[in-house]
Amino acid sequence: NAGVTQTPKFQVLKTGQSMTLQCAQDMNHEYMSWYRQDPGMGLRLIHYSVGAGITDQGEVPNGYNVSRSTTEDFPLRLLSAAPSQTSVYFCASSPDSSYNSPLHFGNGTRLTVT
Amino acid sequence: RKEVEQDPGPFNVPEGATVAFNCTYSNSASQSFFWYRQDCRKEPKLLMSVYSSGNEDGRFTAQLNRASQYISLLIRDSKLSDSATYLCVVNDGNTGFQKLVFGTGTRLLVSP
Numbered sequence: 414n415a416g417v418t419q420t421p422k423f424q425v426l427k428t429g430q431s432m433t434l435q436c437a438q439d440m441n442h443e444y445m446s447w448y449r450q451d452p453g454m455g456l457r458l459i460h461y462s463v464g465a466g467i468t469d470q471g472e473v474p475n476g477y478n479v480s481r482s483t484t485e486d487f488p489l490r491l492l493s494a495a496p497s498q499t500s501v502y503f504c505a506s507s508p509d510s511s512y513n514s515p516l517h518f519g520n521g522t523r524l525t526v527t
Numbered sequence: 528r529k530e531v532e533q534d535p536g537p538f539n540v541p542e543g544a545t546v547a548f549n550c551t552y553s554n555s556a557s558q559s560f561f562w563y564r565q566d567c568r569k570e571p572k573l574l575m576s577v578y579s580s581g582n583e584d585g586r587f588t589a590q591l592n593r594a595s596q597y598i599s600l601l602i603r604d605s606k607l608s609d610s611a612t613y614l615c616v617v618n619d620g621n622t623g624f625q626k627l628v629f630g631t632g633t634r635l636l637v638s639p
Binding site: 513 | 531561569570571572573576618626627628629630631632
């Protein structure tokens, strides 16, 4: 089982460029989410989705867009990259959106914006 | 005050030692609690959920104190492979569904 797959693993962008971080899961999970992890900050929720066609903002949504057209895929789009978006990005999923449903994480994408 | 606070460590212990981490959370409405483990430059992985009555999984014991709003993780007979960062995770009690808040983690180093 592949679980949660993120691509690319590494990316370097110039300020102002746009890109999409891909996330796919093959576990038929309803709930998917994006986090960013910065030193000393812990993981912070960017956007999440409780099912296909439904998305909502997390704690730090500015500068990012998401969509959920299928159950499997939940891409994260950076509209105009800024150095403050240099971070490690994790996609995560869980079987449902109930409060006690633990998360399964992808391997992460390390993004550097120069 | 941070929503979830942990001592960053590092905790340096010899193999075979017992070590305990605490974590405090600020939202009294939080309903679910977890410990995740994160190895260097890897993704977090669920170590165990934390139940009100306390629970054990092999060498790992988790406890929840709702009155004082803290969670603990006890590791007995530490192994070299236990070296990692341990993340305390609490759900945002203000929503009825999955919205987890992560602590910054406690780093554990187990030496021979």
